[in-house]
Amino acid sequence: MIVGTAGHIDHGKTALLHALTGQAxxxxxxxxxxxxxxxxxxxxxxxxxxxxxxxxxxVPGHERFIHNMLAGAHGIDLVLxxxxxxxxxxxxxxxxxxxxxxxxxxxxxxxxSKCDRVAPARVAEVQAxxxxxxxxxxxxxxxxxxxxxxxxxxxxALRQALLQAQGRVRQRSVRGGFRLAIDRAFAVxxxxxxxxxxxxxxxxxxGDTLLLGKAGKPVRVRGLHAQSQAALVAxxxxxxxxxxxxxxxxxxxxxRGDWLVPEWLxxxxxxxxxxxxxxxxxxxxxxHFS
Numbered sequence: 001m002i003v004g005t006a007g008h009i010d011h012g013k014t015a016l017l018h019a020l021t022g023q024a025x026x027x028x029x030x031x032x033x034x035x036x037x038x039x040x041x042x043x044x045x046x047x048x049x050x051x052x053x054x055x056x057x058x059v060p061g062h063e064r065f066i067h068n069m070l071a072g073a074h075g076i077d078l079v080l081x082x083x084x085x086x087x088x089x090x091x092x093x094x095x096x097x098x099x100x101x102x103x104x105x106x107x108x109x110x111x112x113s114k115c116d117r118v119a120p121a122r123v124a125e126v127q128a129x130x131x132x133x134x135x136x137x138x139x140x141x142x143x144x145x146x147x148x149x150x151x152x153x154x155x156x157a158l159r160q161a162l163l164q165a166q167g168r169v170r171q172r173s174v175r176g177g178f179r180l181a182i183d184r185a186f187a188v189x190x191x192x193x194x195x196x197x198x199x200x201x202x203x204x205x206x207g208d209t210l211l212l213g214k215a216g217k218p219v220r221v222r223g224l225h226a227q228s229q230a231a232l233v234a235x236x237x238x239x240x241x242x243x244x245x246x247x248x249x250x251x252x253x254x255x256r257g258d259w260l261v262p263e264w265l266x267x268x269x270x271x272x273x274x275x276x277x278x279x280x281x282x283x284x285x286x287x288h289f290s
Contacts, residue, residue: 001166002055002198002239004073004105006096007082009061012113014041015149016082017056020159021045038065040072040183042196042239044228047163053227054166055239061092066099071183071256073100075198077169077237078107078162081130081139084114085146088126089133098279101137107165108139111158116148136280172236177265178202178210180240185254188243192222193251195260196241202262203235204242211266212244213258219244 005013014037018024023043041058057076059069073079079100083093100108110130115123123146134140143161147154180197188194204210208221225241226234234240242260278286 001078001162001169002057002076002237003078003080003162004057004076004100005059005080005082006069006073006100007061008084008087008090008092008096009063011061011082011084011087011090011093012111012149013037013061013080013082014058016080016111016113016147016155017041017043017058019147019149019152019155020162021056037061039068042228044239047159047166051163051166053229054162055227059096061096063092063095066092066095069096070099073103073105074181074183075200076105078109078165079105080109080111080162081142082111082113083126083130085112085118085123085126086114089129094133097133097137097139098281101139101279102277106170107168108134108142109158109161109165110134110142110144112144112146113149115146115153116151169237172199173201174203174235176202177262178204178208178260179265180204180242180260182254182258182260183256185251185256187251191243192245193249193254194241194243195254196239197260199234199236199238199240201236203233204240205233209263210244210260211263212246212254212260214268216263216266216268217246217249217253218263219246219249219260 007013021043037060043056044053047054057072059072112126127144145154145158179200182195182197184196206223212219221242222245223243224234226238
């Protein structure tokens with residue numbers, strides 16, 4: 001299962017993942033200086049002894065980094081909507097919720113964070129706010145967990161709910177062509193270029209040849225990790241890291257959003273058919289721009 005956070009800036013998304021996984025994550029220098037998440041962060045942890053590793057994607061809450069949040073929300077199985085008890089529902093709470101609704105994320109849990117800072121009456125008030133916010137959409141009645149990442153109160157109950165949700169995750173098809181949208185690329189000394197992303201379909205093995213990006217540059221998979229563990233095969237529904245190699249391949253040539261697909265599936269297009277869904281809360285009807 002892959003879990004992604006959502007919520008307004010400074011509502012405690014990163015701190016909650018630390019409390020859930022015991023991992024602080026790999027924070028960039030700029031993030032440490034600003035005290036805020038700017039880009040995607042990744043963690044892997046077993047929710048219970050003997051359970052398979054769950055992947056967690058931490059997303060930024062600031063409106064300036066909404067494009068990074070969108071990249072992280074793509075492909076997740078469950079969203080963890082975090083709302084701080086002192087602030088309540090805020091602008092990016094609503095914006096992030098709209099994004100995950102439009103992406104069709106199948107499951108949602110709500111963490112009402114920072115409950116150690118407020119009286120119980122305020123917690124109840126914020127839970128009512130969240131229930132009203134979710135009522136018109138697909139996450140109506142989503143379970144809410146009042147908690148504190150500082151004291152640990154409520155964290156165990158949320159972890160148990162995540163463990164139960166893991167059993168309800170819809171398995172993605174491993175048939176057909178492998179498809180992965182790259183969300184991170186970096187160079188590793190002695191290994192070369194490594195790319196990561198969520199596998200959306202199919203399987204990939206060490207030794208496979210895939211085509212990279214719109215240009216379709218052939219790359220060979222030298223090695224791979226699935227859910228942060230070395231593996232020979234990775235499949236749909238897993239977080240995947242691929243060590244890829246090609247003639248004169250540099251990490252600067254790989255960009256977030258580039259696809260890795262087999263040759264027979266590579267078909268760049270300049271046209272697209274869309275199905276438009278207008279959010280129920282939009283104040284104005286959609287009109288043709290002409």
